[in-house]
Amino acid sequence: MVQIAWLGKKSPFCGNVSYGLSTTEALRQRGHQTHFIHFDTPLSPERGTASLLGNDPDVSLPYLVKSQVYTIPSLGAQRELRDSLERIKPDLVHASLTLSPLDFRLPELCQQLGVPLVATFHPAFDADAGLRNLSAGTQQLSYQLYAPFLARYDRVIVFSKLQADILIKLGVPAKTLSVIPNGVDTARWSPAGPSANALLQKNVRQRLGGERIFLYMGRLVTEKNVEALLRAWRLVSPEGCRLVVVGDGPLTSNLQNQFSDPQILWWGYEPDLDTRIALLQCAEVFLLPSLVEGLSLALLEAMATGTACVATDAGADGEVLAGGAGIVMSTQGVTTQLRTLLPVLRDQPVLTAELGRRARERALERYTIGTNIDAIEKLYRDLLDDFRVAA
Structure with missing residues (x-):
């Protein structure tokens, strides 16, 4: 089983939040140990340090601004993240990218710690506009901004081949990209039946x-x-x-x-x-x-x-x-x-x-969550095998 430090969002509600919560829960159900590192109001000194106490696997990072689209961390967030990773000693870090400055610093941080780094890249895109003119629109600008940094991640998960094609066009190596569509729990999200409330x-x-x-x-x-x-x-x-x-x-x-x-x-x-x-x-x-x-x-x-x-x-x-x-x-x-x-x-x-x-x-x-987690687990295994060979 893999010990994962998951960096993502728990609020405010958006697709990134749903993805992080459902994926980490499914990974835990399969026996993986997942520490959820997220931006939240830090605990007061009287109540102790940010999570990692007792059996609580979650870690809070301080922030200045947090929205459904982007996050601006506090000045001390990078240090707290580093300290948390040093305490957790994960097998790998998986960042469900929050459109935060920390996204750009993660490759260097994980390289210093000797920990493989996976990203899930969420920003929306208009495929036609993206392939036609990569300088058009806010979404295309975010792809341009992120591409040089994504090239330094060990693996980057995207949701479709169209999305991968845009990033390859912007210089992200094809071998870095893994197309793993979102998945949902089709047992829970199902037509109303006898078991419905x-x-x-x-x-x-x-x-x-x-x-x-x-x-x-x-x-x-x-x-x-x-x-x-x-x-x-x-x-x-x-x-x-x-x-x-x-x-x-x-x-x-x-x-x-x-x-x-x-x-x-x-x-x-x-x-x-x-x-x-x-x-x-x-x-x-x-x-x-x-x-x-x-x-x-x-x-x-x-x-x-x-x-x-x-x-x-x-x-x-x-x-x-x-x-x-x-x-x-x-x-x-x-x-x-x-x-x-x-x-x-x-x-x-x-x-x-x-x-x-x-x-x-x-x-x-x-598009089941089971198929999605199967693919993520395989990505983890392959990445960890590559790291062991390199070591």
């Missing part, structure tokens, strides 16, 4: 109302392009259907004021996992109008619950739904495309049921 399902359904449910779940930020979905919904106003928006973000107030409509339910951020599962189980259609993505965990979760999925081809999402597992839109003209699609989805419940069945089937075939 009946009371929870009833409470969620009562709040949703009796209409057929079309659902968006994610952050309310510019790159998610939720405004395009809301414009299309207002234009179509599909009878007997309700749009449910689950999540929050900097655009929440503006969107709520602009699109006040009894057909739209602003659910807000939902911290409870079982409730999020119940919401997707109650939904007939999941909508993801993003301009840029990596590989959306929310999309995979919707697929696993058997919900019909409509998403743009941003990042790897189009690849996930290709071949009939869902409906794939272009990132350009989302409102126009949805204005055509929403009436079809409203009028064809047999179609949405079939799309949901195919989505679940695709998730079981390619």
